[in-house]
Structures are given as structure tokens and as C-alpha cells.
Amino acid sequence: MIDVTGLRCRYGDFEAVRGIDLEVRQGELFALLGTNGAGKTTVMEALEGLRAPSGGRVRVLGVDPRRDRAAIRERTGIVLQHSGFPPDLTVLEMVRLWRRGTPADALERLDLAHRRDVRIKQLSGGERRRLDLLLATLGRPELLFLDEPTTGLDPESRQRTWQVVRELLAEGTTVVLTTHYLEEAETLAHRLAILHEGVVRVSGALVDVLAAQPARISFDLPDRLDVGVLPMLAGDVVHEPSGRVHVRTRELQDDLELLLGWARRDGLRLTRLRAHHASLEDVFHAARGAA
Amino acid sequence: MIAALGVAELKLLARNKMAATMAFVMPLAVGVSFALSMGDDQWPMVIGLQLLATLGFTVYVTVTTALVARRQDLYLKRLRTGAASDAVVLAGVLLPPVMLGLAQTVLLLGVSFALGAPAPSRPDLLALAVVGGLAVSGAAGVATSGITATAEQAQVTTGPFFFGLLVGGVWAAATPDARALLTPGGGVADLVAGAWGAPVALGPAVLSVLAWTALAAALSVRLFRWDART
Numbered sequence: 001m002i003d004v005t006g007l008r009c010r011y012g013d014f015e016a017v018r019g020i021d022l023e024v025r026q027g028e029l030f031a032l033l034g035t036n037g038a039g040k041t042t043v044m045e046a047l048e049g050l051r052a053p054s055g056g057r058v059r060v061l062g063v064d065p066r067r068d069r070a071a072i073r074e075r076t077g078i079v080l081q082h083s084g085f086p087p088d089l090t091v092l093e094m095v096r097l098w099r100r101g102t103p104a105d106a107l108e109r110l111d112l113a114h115r116r117d118v119r120i121k122q123l124s125g126g127e128r129r130r131l132d133l134l135l136a137t138l139g140r141p142e143l144l145f146l147d148e149p150t151t152g153l154d155p156e157s158r159q160r161t162w163q164v165v166r167e168l169l170a171e172g173t174t175v176v177l178t179t180h181y182l183e184e185a186e187t188l189a190h191r192l193a194i195l196h197e198g199v200v201r202v203s204g205a206l207v208d209v210l211a212a213q214p215a216r217i218s219f220d221l222p223d224r225l226d227v228g229v230l231p232m233l234a235g236d237v238v239h240e241p242s243g244r245v246h247v248r249t250r251e252l253q254d255d256l257e258l259l260l261g262w263a264r265r266d267g268l269r270l271t272r273l274r275a276h277h278a279s280l281e282d283v284f285h286a287a288r289g290a291a
Numbered sequence: 292m293i294a295a296l297g298v299a300e301l302k303l304l305a306r307n308k309m310a311a312t313m314a315f316v317m318p319l320a321v322g323v324s325f326a327l328s329m330g331d332d333q334w335p336m337v338i339g340l341q342l343l344a345t346l347g348f349t350v351y352v353t354v355t356t357a358l359v360a361r362r363q364d365l366y367l368k369r370l371r372t373g374a375a376s377d378a379v380v381l382a383g384v385l386l387p388p389v390m391l392g393l394a395q396t397v398l399l400l401g402v403s404f405a406l407g408a409p410a411p412s413r414p415d416l417l418a419l420a421v422v423g424g425l426a427v428s429g430a431a432g433v434a435t436s437g438i439t440a441t442a443e444q445a446q447v448t449t450g451p452f453f454f455g456l457l458v459g460g461v462w463a464a465a466t467p468d469a470r471a472l473l474t475p476g477g478g479v480a481d482l483v484a485g486a487w488g489a490p491v492a493l494g495p496a497v498l499s500v501l502a503w504t505a506l507a508a509a510l511s512v513r514l515f516r517w518d519a520r521t
Contacts, residue, residue, distance in 0.1 A: 048372060050368070050371055050372070050517075069371075069376075070374075070376055073373065073374050074374065080365070080368065080369060082365050083365070084364060084366050084367075084369030084370075085364070085366065085369070086303050088303050089299060089303065096295075097299045098373060100295060
């Protein structure tokens with residue numbers, strides 16, 4: 001669906017995107033992650049055909065999205081980072097401007113039917129974002145770009161947005177998503193790329209990206225015991241002065257079994273015990289740290 | 292699509308009190324007051340000034356303000372994510388003020404005729420003045436929007452061209468000074484005067500309107516922006 005090689009974008013002297021490769025496959029949700037200023041929105045705008053790259057090659061649905069914008073518009077839906085609504089139109093007027101002859105009951109899908117005659121400037125942030133998503137999906141696009149669709153939403157609105165995205169994925173829509181919320185990407189994404197300072201630091205399938213990072217075990221070592229009393233573990237052990245122990249291991253199950261067996265034999269209670277495989281947050285911090 | 296965008300734009304214009312006053316009320320008020328206060332043997336000058344006031348308020352200022360407001364709302368950027376091409380988006384926003392300017396010009400001509408203005412001997416020159424004036428003020432509005440950060444700032448940035456339009460028109464109508472043609476309003480005023488048989492040099496007047504239109508269009512291409520100025 002999308003094929004990007006060596007993409008570069010600059011704003012004057014500043015190069016925001018410094019040669020990135022991306023591939024988005026049909027039917028998947030691809031998440032583009034990164035801190036503010038990492039270049040996510042710039043990449044999105046290049047994919048959407050709104051920004052001329054300063055270098056590299058971009059193909060969306062087989063064509064150059066900037067030169068052949070008209071050709072791909074019927075097949076794509078776009079939620080920009082900022083909605084860009086004229087404040088003095090009503091919800092229904094905006095929907096009909098976007099797609100002529102849209103029946104009013106289309107507003108029900110995103111729970112906006114009761115707000116149809118309200119001016120957009122009177123909508124809440126969540127309602128605006130839902131209107132955004134509604135407009136982007138009116139034409140049943142094959143490819144949907146979502147640039148931070150849930151930023152500023154309350155948890156319930158976010159859940160509702162996720163539900164809509166899942167339904168679209170189930171219908172076969174391909175989705176490119178940027179988000180600040182790592183749990184959002186972890187919940188929805190099939191594959192992802194983490195941008196940092198205009199380059200891709202990590203990319204791949206979500207499961208592979210997570211598996212590449214060691215799992216974590218942490219607990220409080222009782223009675224000021226020395227860390228030397230621990231059994232031999234496969235992972236690296238760090239003992240904080242506070243008494244808390246962190247283990248980073250690729251053998252989560254084995255190391256956990258050793259630890260728990262040792263504790264039981266010695267009659268110890270490991271308080272505040274946590275064990276988990278790497279989260280996207282761990283991957284994200286590792287990617288930024290690799291600078 | 293142009294029609295749908297144009298209707299939306301008209302609604303936005305009508306729902307914004309400040310912009311609506313500038314576009315609907317000001318030119319009619321100014322135009323009627325010209326007709327009532329001058330008139331008689333000065334009809335060509337009255338009609339020329341009516342046309343220039345309409346071009347200034349309804350077309351030039353409204354185009355500038357609308358484009359800046361839509362751009363800063365990121366509405367223009369949004370429209371580029373839809374089915375319409377850039378040309379269609381721009382035409383959709385420009386069409387209402389231009390059509391409104393044309394309608395007001397016709398209305399004010401009607402008022403002047405009703406108050407006793409004679410029919411023009413060369414209506415083709417009057418038509419040329421209207422079409423040329425619409426083109427130059429529309430293009431100038433697009434260009435000015437590019438150097439205007441906010442809709443409020445348009446009150447300042449539209450000043451120079453607006454001044455050139457009206458003062459140039461008065462200058463050209465009141466004196467035979469050819470330097471008046473260096474202003475954006477001079478050529479339009481001379482064409483209107485010519486339509487009522489005044490002995491003006493038509494070639495330079497047409498050239499002046501064409502040159503200002505070309506300049507404004509070239510500046511539009513250079514200065515116009517789709518994305519918000521931050």
C-alpha cells in the first residue's frame with residue numbers, strides 16, 4: 001500500500017526527516033511512533049501528498065501521492081493532527097460539504113446525530129475528533145491516515161475511537177497511525193516504526209519488536225540481604241540502594257522460577273514483585289537512548 | 292464541488308458579523324452616498340468610485356480576510372485532504388466574494404441609473420473595467436493573504452492596496468495625470484470614464500489594468516500559503 005525509500009524532508013535549514021524507509025502492507029495497522037519533533041507528522045504529510053519531500057521516493061497505492069493526489073483521494077481518508085474545521089458551520093453542513101448527499105443517519109455511527117445542527121465551534125474536543133474520523137471514513141477508504149486521533153480525548157472517547165479503528169481493520173482497511181500513547185499502539189498495531197530525530201530507530205512487527213527487548217523482573221530484597229545471595233540468573237541484575245532489585249532477562253520464565261524457588265526454600269517474601277515481558281514503553285525508551 | 296465550497300463560504304461570510312458588514316453593507320452604503328452627494332455631471336466619477344469601493348471592500352478585503360481566516364483555522368489544509376484539487380479549493384473560496392462584488396456593482400449601477408445617471412456610450416469599456424477590476428482585486432487579495440498572519444491583521448495589511456485602488460481612482464478621474472495609471476485604481480477609473488465618452492487614452496488604461504493583474508497574480512503564486520503561519 002505504501003512504499004517509502006530514503007525519504008527526506010526539510011524546513012529551510014532544518015532537516016526534519018533524514019532518510020527513512022517504510023513499508024505498509026495491505027490490511028495492517030502501521031504505527032508511526034516518536035516524541036514531539038521526531039518527524040511523525042512531516043512523514044504523514046509526505047505520505048498524504050501535502051508536502052514535497054526534499055529527497056527519496058514515496059509511493060502510495062502505487063503512485064506519487066503529491067503528483068497524483070487526485071488519483072488517491074477517492075481511496076484514502078485522512079485525519080490530520082489538527083482538525084481544520086471552519087468554526088461557523090454546523091456538523092451536518094460540514095458532513096455534506098465533505099460528501100454531498102450524505103444521509104443524516106451516517107452521524108449515528110460516531111454518536112454525533114444529536115449534534116447535527118450545532119456549530120462546530122460549540123463541539124467538545126472529543127466530538128470534533130469524532131467528526132474528523134467520521135469525515136475521513138465516509139468514503140469507505142482503502143487506506144486511512146490517522147495523525148494523533150486520540151490526543152486530548154478522555155478514556156471513553158479513546159476506547160470508542162479504538163473500536164471504530166478495529167471495525168475498519170476488520171473490513172480490510174489499511175491504517176497508518178501516529179500516536180503519543182504507546183499503549184494505543186501496543187493494542188492496535190501490527191507493525192510499527194519508532195522515529196527519533198528524523199530517522200527510524202526501530203521497526204518491525206509488534207511481537208518481534210517487543211521480543212527483541214529483555215523482559216523485566218523487579219522486587220524488594222528483604223531484610224537488607226546482599227544481592228549476592230540470589231541464585232544464578234540468566235539475566236542482568238541491578239540492585240538499587242533502596243533495596244529494590246531489577247532483573248533484565250531474555251529467560252523470563254526460567255529466571256522467575258529460580259527466584260521463586262529460592263525464596264520459598266529460604267522462607268522469604270519478595271514484596272512488590274513484578275514480572276513482565278518488555279512493553280512498547282521499554283522499547284521506546286531504549287530506542288531514544290540509543291542516540 | 293466549487294458550488295458546494297462556495298455555498299459553505301457564503302454561509303461562513305454571512306455568519307461572521309465583521310466580515311459580513313465589510314462585504315455586504317459597506318460598499319452599498321458608500322456607493323449610495325457617492326451617488327447622492329455627487330451625481331449630475333459627475334456621474335462617471337460616481338460610478339467609477341462605486342465600482343472601486345465595491346472592489347476594495349467586497350472583493351479585495353473579503354478575499355484577504357477569508358483566505359487568512361480559513362488558512363489559520365487549517366480549513367484550507369483540510370480541504371486539500373479531500374476530493375477537490377487545489378484550483379477547485381481556491382476557486383470555491385474566491386467565488387463568493389467575486390460574485391458578490393459583481394452583484395453589488397450591478398445593483399449600484401441600477402441605483403445610479405434610477406437617480407438619473409445617463410446610459411454609457413461604450414458599455415463594453417464598462418464591462419472591461421468591471422472584469423479587470425474583479426481580476427486585479429481578487430488576485431491582490433490572494434497575494435495579501437500570504438503576508439497576513441491573522442484575520443485581524445488584515446485590517447492593516449489590506450491598507451496600501453485599498454488606498455491605491457480608491458485614491459488612484461479619484462486621481463485618475465479628477466485629473467488627466469498619466470501617473471495615476473501607476474496605481475491599481477487608475478486604469479479602472481479611466482475605463483469607466485471612457486465608457487461615458489470622456490477623452491481618455493484607452494490603451495494605457497487597459498495596459499495598467501493588465502499589468503496590475505499580472506503583478507498581483509505573480510505575487511499570489513509566490514506568497515500564497517495553504518498551511519497556517521505560526
